[in-house]
Amino acid sequence: MYEGAVQDLIDELGRLPGVGPKSAQRIAFHLLQAEPADAQRLADAITRVKATVRFCARCFNVSEAEECRICRDPRRDGRVLCVVEEARDVVAIERTREYRGRYHVLGGAISPIDGIGPDDLHVRDLVRRLDDEPVDELIIATNPNVEGEATASYLSRLFAPLGVRITRLASGLPVGGDLDYADEVTLGRAFAGRRDVRG
Amino acid sequence: MYEGAVQDLIDELGRLPGVGPKSAQRIAFHLLQAEPADAQRLADAITRVKATVRFCARCFNVSEAEECRICRDPRRDGRVLCVVEEARDVVAIERTREYRGRYHVLGGAISPIDGIGPDDLHVRDLVRRLDDEPVDELIIATNPNVEGEATASYLSRLFAPLGVRITRLASGLPVGGDLDYADEVTLGRAFAGRRDVRG
Known part of the structure; x- marks a missing residue:
């Protein structure tokens, strides 16, 4: 439907998680109309993340060094x-x-x-x-x-x-949620994990 | 929260239309875990679209040439x-x-x-x-x-x-839609634009 480069970009964007055909098109047009420097910053960020980020050799968290910040923190x-x-x-x-x-x-x-x-x-x-x-x-x-x-x-x-x-980790009601919106499994877990209240 | 390059990518992705902080993070991790060639294809598609696609000098549609395919089509x-x-x-x-x-x-x-x-x-x-x-x-x-x-x-x-x-363009009921789901403005327009049916 689109000319070469635009369609290629829509196709690549459509492979990202949570990006459907409509959003891919919307993002592609946004990039088309963006300042060249802004679009290039995104392209460079992708290239740079692949070049510099790896997984921590100890815990497999993302890291720019052999071991991640948390593993290195004494x-x-x-x-x-x-x-x-x-x-x-x-x-x-x-x-x-x-x-x-x-x-x-x-x-x-x-x-x-x-x-x-x-x-x-x-x-x-x-x-x-x-x-x-x-x-x-x-x-x-x-x-x-x-x-x-x-x-x-x-x-x-x-x-x-x-x-x-x-x-x-404890299962139970999410804080700030309504009890009658909780599904029965979560509510069941919340009962099973109930704690004594000290008055 | 993240180390430099990952946070930069999340920030850049978060500037795209329809991409909130959660999706930006999800897409960034997807790219982190993707094959380097797959991630690079997206980066290249962005660079290429900015380099090759411009707007048609006549109608301002997207185009890879001075005039778009539709304007050039006799x-x-x-x-x-x-x-x-x-x-x-x-x-x-x-x-x-x-x-x-x-x-x-x-x-x-x-x-x-x-x-x-x-x-x-x-x-x-x-x-x-x-x-x-x-x-x-x-x-x-x-x-x-x-x-x-x-x-x-x-x-x-x-x-x-x-x-x-x-x-x-005519306003009216979307084809395949339910009449009782149409908002009152659309339904009003559909009445105003009603056409004779030839039996």
């Missing part, structure tokens, strides 16, 4: 490891400012339907870390969905013999 | 000009395969709130075209919203003295 508590699916989960947890331990990024979750097993994730690297590092607690912070739960129960079975404390 | 009827807001509207109309005339892309719509007046659009170029080209009919196909209607009435007043036929 103030972080190396006795607690938080296991997450993706590097963006690290950022979500860091934003809470509640956690001072270190991370291990699996690179996904176990999903037999998608053919993803433990060997496709950084599970073996985690086994090695638990051998090498003085870890007391493993917080399994995989997503509260089918794949995340399957991964969590696989990991807790795998590491049970090590004697390390294994925990899972 | 089979298109130069006596009918369809005036649209954006180049993507040309593609939408071309997709109908109903229209065999030529186009004029305004580059937007009149919007006093956004400080956009006729001089910010390709209106003067349209005046010149109506002087130079043997146009019989001007189809004003601006969007059926406040700005588009304002632009349409401005243009129809401007060109009324020329004696050229000026038309506007």
Whole structure:
């Protein structure tokens, strides 16, 4: 429908997650009409991220150095490891400012339907870390969905013999949400995980 | 929150239309994990579109040459000009395969709130075209919203003295839609524009 270069750009944009054909077209026209320097900044940012960013050799978080900022930070508590699916989960947890331990990024979750097993994730690297590092607690912070739960129960079975404390993030009502909007599984978990209130 | 290059990419992606902070982050991580060649293809498509695509000197549609494919096509009827807001509207109309005339892309719509007046659009170029080209009919196909209607009435007043036929696309019920889902303005227009049915 469009001339060569425009259609190529629409096609490439349409391959990005969450970008449908209409948005791809809208973004392409935005770039067409943008200042050349602004469009080039985006192109350069893509090139530069691929050239400079790699994955931390220890925890597989994104990093511009051999090891990421968190692994290099001596103030972080190396006795607690938080296991997450993706590097963006690290950022979500860091934003809470509640956690001072270190991370291990699996690179996904176990999903037999998608053919993803433990060997496709950084599970073996985690086994090695638990051998090498003085870890007391493993917080399994995989997503509260089918794949995340399957991964969590696989990991807790795998590491049970090590004697390390294994925990899972609490499930319950989201803060600021309405009780009658919660789905029944979340509400059930919130009941099961109820805590005593000290008056 | 992220290290330099990743944050830069998230910032640049977040400037695109319809891409919020969450999607920018999701797209950035997708690109981080993509094959380098795939990410580079997107970067190159952006660079190439800025290098090769310009706007048609006659109708301001996107074009890789001095004049766009439609203006260069001798089979298109130069006596009918369809005036649209954006180049993507040309593609939408071309997709109908109903229209065999030529186009004029305004580059937007009149919007006093956004400080956009006729001089910010390709209106003067349209005046010149109506002087130079043997146009019989001007189809004003601006969007059926406040700005588009304002632009349409401005243009129809401007060109009324020329004696050229000026038309506007029909408003009415979208084909395939449900009558009771139509808003009252659309339904009102559908009544006002009702046509005789020949049995």
